[in-house]
Amino acid sequence: MGILSNIFDKNRILLKKYSKVVEVINDHEQAIEKLEKKDFAKKTEELKSRVSDGESLDLILPEAFALAREAAKRTVGMRPFDVQLMGALALNEGKIAEMKTGEGKTLVATMPLYLNALSGKGCHLATVNDYLAKRDAGWMGPVYEYLGLRAGFIQAAMEPSLRKDAYNCDITYGTANEFGFDYLRDNLVYSLENKVQRGHNFVIVDEADSILIDEARTPLIISGPAQDSSNLYRQFAFFAKRFQAEKDFVVDEKDRTVTLTDEGIAKAEKLLQIDNLYDPSNYDYIFHLLNALKAMNLYKKEVDYLVTQEGEVVIVDEFTGRLLPGRRYSEGLHQAIEAKENVQIRQESVTFATITFQNYFKQYDKVAGMTGTAATEESEFISMYNTPVAVIPTNKNVIRQDKEDSIYKTKEEKNEAIINEIAERYEKGQPVLVGTTSIEKSELLSKMLQKRGVPHEVLNAKYHEREAEIVAKAGERKTITIATNMAGRGTDIKLGEGVVELGGLYVLGTERHESRRIDNQLVGRSGRQGDPGESRFFLSTEDDLIRLFGGERMQSIMNTLKIERGQPIEHSLLSRIILSAQKKIEGMHFEIRKRLYELDSVIDQQRSAIYAHRDWVLKGEEIDSNVFEIIEDVVDRRVSGLEQLPPFEDIKVSFSFLPAGDIGRLKGLKNVEELRNSALSLLQEIYEEKKTSFGEEFPQVMKYIMLRMIDERWRRHLEAIEHLKDSVGLRAYGQKDPVIEFKKESFILFQQLTDSLYDDIASAIVRIVRVDSDKAKQNADKEFRSLQAVHSDFSGAGGDKKGDGGGKKKGTKRFKVKR
Structure with a gap:
């Protein structure tokens, strides 16, 4: 208190x-x-x-x-x-x-x-x-x-x-x-x-x-198309039908994961005609099989996604119930669902840029x-x-009456009670807003109301274009509105003539959401600006929330009390079980958000450094000094640590990016200092020659080359970071903090990115040939238009400990990030 x-x-x-x-x-x-x-x-x-x-x-x-x-x-x-x-x-x-x-x-x-x-x-x-x-x-x-x-x-x-x-x-x-x-x-x-x-x-x-x-x-996530592997997705969608839950694989509904059993591994090896599924060369097979099993067992049509008449798999937003056209699950899961539904499989995507809210x-x-x-x-x-x-206080006091939950033993009994309640309110003339957690459930209730002859509107992701219009009328007399989650959020429900006398808008929740806030948002649609109103949730022990987080205790209480069919129970102990279940899920979701934030914050400094450098290149200012700094970095990395001049053959290997006709100038030198100065002079001379040769076009050409190289190296870095997230998660089992491990190794990866990028630019300088800058720009614009925006599912690194955020500042002259 x-x-x-x-x-x-x-x-x-x-x-x-x-x-x-x-x-x-x-x-x-x-x-x-x-x-x-x-x-x-x-x-x-x-x-x-x-x-x-x-x-x-x-x-x-x-x-x-x-x-x-x-x-x-x-x-x-x-x-x-x-x-x-x-x-x-x-x-x-x-x-x-x-x-x-x-x-x-x-x-x-x-x-x-x-x-x-x-x-x-x-x-x-x-x-x-x-x-x-x-x-x-x-x-x-x-x-x-x-x-x-x-x-x-x-x-x-x-x-x-x-x-x-x-x-x-x-x-x-x-x-x-x-x-x-x-x-x-x-x-x-x-x-x-x-x-x-x-x-x-x-x-x-x-x-x-x-x-x-x-x-x-x-x-x-901003992503682009990758190579086509449609046949593999179809092959594994077919294979997945032959795997049995519990025997060949185990499903974790809470974490949305699938794990193969020994029997499942043996079955996969037999189907694929291979000796060892976990041989590194078979990694793609594991990836495709697990995605196919997830698509088959964890992602439900009409709940998690819809298939349009055009054969497109469209994600349904779990919070609002809206369709999310253009959004796709990442890491091949969307393609696995397309294969399961036997529709056209779109190419996999490659991540070009990503950030968290x-x-x-x-x-x-x-x-x-x-x-x-x-x-x-x-x-x-x-x-x-x-x-x-x-x-902030309300302008007028809230007088809505929020009733105790009515809990039934089965979904069937609950749904019958819901229909009876709606029909009774309809006869009275009172408007009812019915909140559901999925399209599937809203359409089931709609069919039941149709059989009962009760007129109603269905508001879900399928009809979002009429959303505001339907919600605005939900407070009229004799209006029954079935809404998925918070569909229509942002539009006020104003009471029609004579509705105040009938008790205002009645909000009927058909299931408790994983988040208490979303339940409160649904209830809050009634009783606005001092209007009267009423709310009640109808639940069953078979509801997903209760089944996964407390169903056994709830069933036990129901059996002990010998509840007759169709009889609800209202008890503070049951309400506490539901509240506890919601708190558990909210805690899980908070941990996911916290882990995502911790991991993304590590690469946020790297992203900021790359984007700042990219902006600097875009502005095209002081390109010469920037290139000379890069050349100096490339040469210094090759001579640092040398106490004496190495054999010329070793020098040739180290400076192999130089033209064969020029590398001879690094022969017959006396010491390491001479090697450094000669290499710097040679690269700077080559740069000046190219600059003279290209004339006015040179700044644009250099800008284009540097941007392409930054983008390609950053894309590869993001790919490596995703693999690193997966691998450090396993280290929690070895008593290592995944976030600290991620910080250490992502810093090493970023150092490698910087080194590789500078080497790329140095190589480009010596090998640059005249390009059609207009054509290059057209190609770049075409690639840019092919990119896709994705708000993807996230799987963070495992482990329960939080990183201490410590570490020394370290980095190159331009890319400054914390270790």
Whole structure:
């Protein structure tokens, strides 16, 4: 109780501080109400000048917020309440503002976005889907326009030129995924003008718990096509049908893994006609077999993915129930599912760039977030993003009644009870929002309601285009809406005429989600802005959550109590078992996110160093001094440690990248110092000759060559890093901390990358021939367009210990990373 009391005390002090600032904002209102429309843009210019002259945003905040509030009142007909001003203050301070559903988060965001855009650096609002990005930019656009600013939005399929224009606006709305993918794509372009983003000043993350916590388990990946191996996938999809669960392999549903038994290994060797499945030359066979078994046993059609009429396997977002077209599972799993479903197998992908949400959002000078459920995750928000939580009071008290869970022995009994409950409420006229955890379950209930003759709407990933329209009407009389998870999130459910008298919106949960927050989000759709409402969850001991994490105890209690068929039970002990199960899964997911963050943070320094160097090459400044530094590094690595001059044959091997006709100049030297100076002079002479030969084209040619080499070496490095993640996970069994092992070995890999890259550039200098730079650019652009954005599943290194983060600073002159 002490901890909770501490949190509430801290929040109370914060709200008291905000109340005083709100009073100052309100003091400006009377004067600002007298302003004419043209005065608002002038005021904005005045504020911009004050910021430019060094005045802090905190000093101009009261006037800026008052201007934004008046602009909202005049354009969209909404005047932010004082509690909404408090939410805006929390966002401006880089906090997560917990604001309940229906409290006007979209409007709240306009004030801190306006204030922070006055610096001229641009601000971003990251949300969960393209629909909300476009809707909110259009809805709030008039507010910014009235103030003399521009608002834009980005969409998944938008052309680069339109993206760039959207980023050049003062405020840009888009999905978190698209912001992250644009950052990665910007670090793959071959000319500065092709970059679309212009910096990372301030971002507000809408539905922050969903984006910053739930989706942080999976990294963003930019990938390209690899060699075709369709036949192998089909062959192993066929083989997988002959393997029996428990006998030939063991499935772990919690961790989504498959392990072969001795019988399974023997069967695989017989089918493949090989002696040893685990011989290094048969590694591909293990990879394909395990993926085929995963596809067959762990990934379910209509739950984890859908197959479209065109024969495309499309992932279903486990948090929102939306389809994710264009997204693909990584490491060959998607191809294994395509083979299982007997549809066209698309080529495997090769990773060109990757980043986690944690490390992407670290790019911003200031990060804030809004959500209806955040306080329970404050420690994670602080540790991952340095964003404390501020719980903002509602404008009106919540009067919704949340009833005890009704728990049944079987799914069949539960579903019958759900249909009876819905039919009863329908007859009464009360609207019902039914929350399900998968498309499959929503469609089962839909069929049962059809048989019962109860009209209803189904809202899931298959019909996302009608999402907002369906959700907006979910509060009308006699309206039954079945929704997958949080489909329609971001759209308020307003009560229709006469619904208040019927008790408001009734939220019926058909299963407890793995995360308590998502349950709370579903319940929070009812009882907005002081409206009446009611909620209840209908569960069974056969539900996945209970079955995997406490089903035996639950079944035992049911059997002891001799519950009759169709009779529910409501008991605090059962509720505690469910809560315990949810906490276990939340703990598992937190460990996955923490491990992903720890591992990605190791390569984040490497990524930053590579991207900074890449930017430097893109700008094309001081190429000569950069190349001479690289040449010096290449020569020094070949002579360092030499106490005396080696035989000429050894020198030839060491400097084999030099042209045969020139290497003779390194013969007959007296000592190591002469060897170093001669090699440096020779390489510099060759460089100057090439420069003269190519003339004006030379800087562009060198830039193209260096960028190609950086990208290729980085791609190979990422591939090696993925293998390293897999291998260090096994070391946990040997009492070694996987994160510390990963830090050590990834640093060695990065040193190798740097050495190899410099050797590549030195070799290119001596062997460079005239190229058609326009054609080369066209080829590069074509490759760039073939890249694909993937928000992939992640498998981190195993082990339970946390790395100490220690180590010495070490690195080359340009690529500085921590060991």
